[in-house]
Each structure stands twice: as C-alpha cells, then as structure tokens.
Amino acid sequence: MQCPRCKSERIQRDYDDAVFFIRMFGLHKLLCNNCGLVFKGFDPLQAHQRAPSEKAKQQRNRRRGPRYNAHLPAGISLIDPGAQPGKVAYSEPSRGHCETLSKVGMSLSLVGTRFSEAALSRKRLLFVRLDLPEGPVEAVVTIVTSERTGEEGKKKWLLGANIHQMSDDDRERLKSYLEKRAKGEPVIISE
Secondary structure, three states, X not given: OOOOOOOOOOEEEOOOOOOHHHHHOOEEEEEEOOOOOXXXXXXXXXXXXXXXXXXXXXXXXXXXXXXXXXXXXXXXXXXXXXXXXXXXXXXXXXXXXXXXXXXXXXXXXXXXXXXXXXXXXXXXXXXEEEEEOOEEEEEEEEEEEEEEEOOOOOOEEXXXXXXXXXXXXXXXXXXXXXXXXXXXXXXXXXX
C-alpha cells in the first residue's frame, strides 16, 4: 500500500479509528509517516499497526564550559543604552555576588538593589567587576535570565549572564582562576 499523495510506503494506522461498521469491512484510517496525510485504505488483515515515532532523548551536556560555585564580591552597573555614539555611560554600581562562574558566563545575585525590574530585563548589558583572589576582573555581560526570589523584605535578584566582552588580561586571569578551581572542586552539573 502507498500514500495517495507522496507514494510513500511508510504507512501506519491512524490514531483515530474509523467508525466500527466501516472497520468490519476492512477499511481503516491510515497515516502516512512521510507526509502526514490521513486517508482511508482497505486493510482487512490489519497489516498496518500503530507505531508512534520515538526519538531517543539526547542526554549529553551541551554546556560550552564547566561551571563552578563561587562567592565572589561583585560591583554591578547598568550600561546606559541611550548614551552618545562612542561614549559609554554607567549607573552607580550596586553591590552583589557572583554565585556561579564559567568561562562563558556567570550567575549574579543582588540584594536590595537599586535597579528596577524593567532595568534588569533580558538582553540588557551590565558592567560587572569581580574581585578574584588573583585580582579584579571586569566584563561587559548580557542578561540571559532574571528572577526575583525571596520573601518580602529580603528579596533579591538572581541574574544569569553571558560574557559579552572582556579584555585579554582579564580573560587570562579568569582562565587561571577557573583552572585552579578545576583542580580543587568538582564541576557543577545542573539542568
């Protein structure tokens, strides 16, 4: 048996059965696995069975770099998007912490921040200064996720950010810090 539209032989019974008295005469609703057409066909021996397509789930870790727990003090400033071309304007820095760190991103927490919810929206640029044991690292990051958590009076922002821009010296300092962390602490695996 072939599909009337695409002539494919990849046919199975449809998930919606035909009316009972039509099935008694060997007519069934059939489904083409190639083009998705549902049609009626004569199948008295019920050679075509239902066979849902099952794809194996990918269980691999798609991260570009391992993440490490960190509790590093951070100064976080908003970058003003309305500044003059060629000029950059920063807000007053807010104190926060870097909770998770990798070579491509970080998660930041801000308690009692002076930034509004609209200011911490996705795709917003921030200027972050982390105080590593080897020295400070400065980076421009893009907010990927933002979430307000905690109970009333003790709410804080949790921000997930990708590193957008960083100087070569700071990138080397971050790389050496992460290499030291890799030797001393297991990698965080979270999905």
